Amino acid sequence: MKSGIGAFGRVVSPRALCALLLIAAGPACMASAGAAAEKEIGAVVQREYRDAVARPDGAAQLRAIRYRDKVFALDTVATGATGATSLQFLDATRIDVGPGAEVRLDDFVYDPSSTEGAGEMSFAVGAFRYVGGHMTTEENVRLKTPTATMVIRGTELVIFVWPDGRTEVNVISGAVEISACGGAGGSQMAMTGMQVTVSPDCATQRAPVRSLPPGFAALNLPVEDEAGIEEGDDGPGDRGGDGRDRGSTGRGGSGKGGAGGAGGGTQNGGASHI
Template sequence: MNRYLLMSATVCLLCFSALSALAPAAENAASPAGDVADSHAPAGVLADLRGVVSARQDGGDPRTLAKDAPVFVSDTLATGPADKGKVVFADDSVLEIGPDSEVRIAEFAYDTTDRDNFRQGIHMAKGLFRYATGKIVAHDPDRLHIESPLASIGIRGTTTDHLIQVREEITDGKPERIVETELHALRQSKSKTEVVVTHLSKPVSLKKEDAAASLVPKKPTVTRTLTEAEKKVFAEIPLSPAPFDPRPGSSLLGGGQ
């Protein structure tokens, strides 16, 4: 009898140990899919693309992204002259990348169990971009930080378009990227919509659809309305045109529809 009791106790102990080992995995599996709480989790996915979109971590080798591939913090994303990509972040914000462009995902955190840990940072280096805000900006617009070579951009609940034109030079035997002009535009107006573009430490506010801030190095910002030609350029960004994009139309840059 004692032998049977000992065997039963041993079996119970083994079952308890197995369940304890599985508990952390079950807890992780139960976490909401939208939560991005650790630095190794994807910030979003490449939800759509045309051509080739590459990603490179600081100091690492570039990798070619397939559709639905994860995009991570510190990834620098790049496209060629005929390529496009669409990144959907965990908070449902969207970054569309046009042809011949480069952008870095500087920071991202979207932990729905800790809203104090919401943050998003995007550094645009060159090319064409469209950005639509998500839940992080809906919670607190100050948690979003978008930067370009000449400006910082604050956005309150809207869709914006961005154009950064550069030229490449060789200086002392090393390649150097020179920024020529930038154009940042508010494309969709909603309640309390505002885009603040800060250049040379002076902010300007955009509050109406197609209002734009035109920038060049070392000169004050010029605010004006987008021209029809500029709207056609911005229509080259997305894979699927938005209602406010002119179409059909001739392509002014690579990657036309």
């Protein structure tokens, strides 16, 4: 860019000229300029790399995401058939992503001085653990699947999303408001120890939280037989060892949650690296 001529004939550098134009144009122009840049919203906290990639919005190229790599608003994160990753966001909210999964990080904002913020994430397929962070306005966080929208209330969740859109939400702690099919199927509040399933036809079903093994082993998508009964489903019971381990990092490091981990079952393979 060429230098411009400012008032009184002084030469203005390109950087200063841009700044003057932004100030003159006001906040709307500044917002447009900022929107063009990638917005960092979190980072990978799993130390061991296990076949996880991210794709920026509108891009064709994938990038491997490893320990401490940043993730950005509108990234789509996917894992391979035996992959996994853990993401930590600006307020220490954490999402563990199981094998064969895909999630779009629509947005996440947080002001540490006020501890207020908001966020939205869309789970396309796979198994996930959500653990809330320091945000005091967590009700402004929306978690979406093809059939359900969740409003968070200080929550730890394990979420399963099948390829047909069927969604199962297990409330490990806290509470969550679940709306089926954008509200067309009604909404309900689920508390600690409860499970809500939303079927592809928007019907909902309540049950006790399913038995979950510890760590990433819990994040294998349960497989259904032809009768629609999940293999290895022993019904409600002890959800396993580290379901309340909110503070640890790299829970996948032990390798428990791979394709043959303690969680059992075959992965859906739905993400196939977006």
